[in-house]
Amino acid sequence: MSAERVASVVLADPQVQQARAQIEAAETELGMELRACLQRSRTATTKPCWTVT
Template sequence: MSASDQEAAEQRVQDAVRRRARTRAFAEAEDVISAVLSDPGVRKARERVEVAETEMGTELRARLQPFQDRYDQAVAEGDADALAGLCGGKHGRWGRICVLPDGHETSMEEPHWGRTGEGRPIAWVGSAPDDW
């Protein structure tokens, strides 16, 4: 085996070890997150947050429903320009997309607002990526 072949083989081994370590670390993190999220106290806190977000969403609906209507129309018409001007705030895991204009947190001083996957109005603070 030549020196370059040996170096390439060593590099493949190192890469495999790194991948294995990363996969194991992610699996361990998922186990910890699952354990935390399954804790009765954490579940109860999440339920209270959902109730508060639903109440706030319902209270804001009268004032913010026109934004939902514009969003629905833009989706139906495929209006990319209208959709591009929307807030990037979302909770993809829970099927929430903020339908307010980009920058609403400072210009309108409103929380994120939209609908749940089931169609209920909801308001929330903060954002999470789609895959979280």
């Protein structure tokens, strides 16, 4: 079986599709939170969006 066929079979798996959808949803949520935080930091002098320890 070729690598392309293996990748196609794996990506067609319902559990893989569900995991992919969950990751995309989490990325979207984090992106929206980051955007809101950066917008707040540009318009006011507030504490940073995150801290580095």
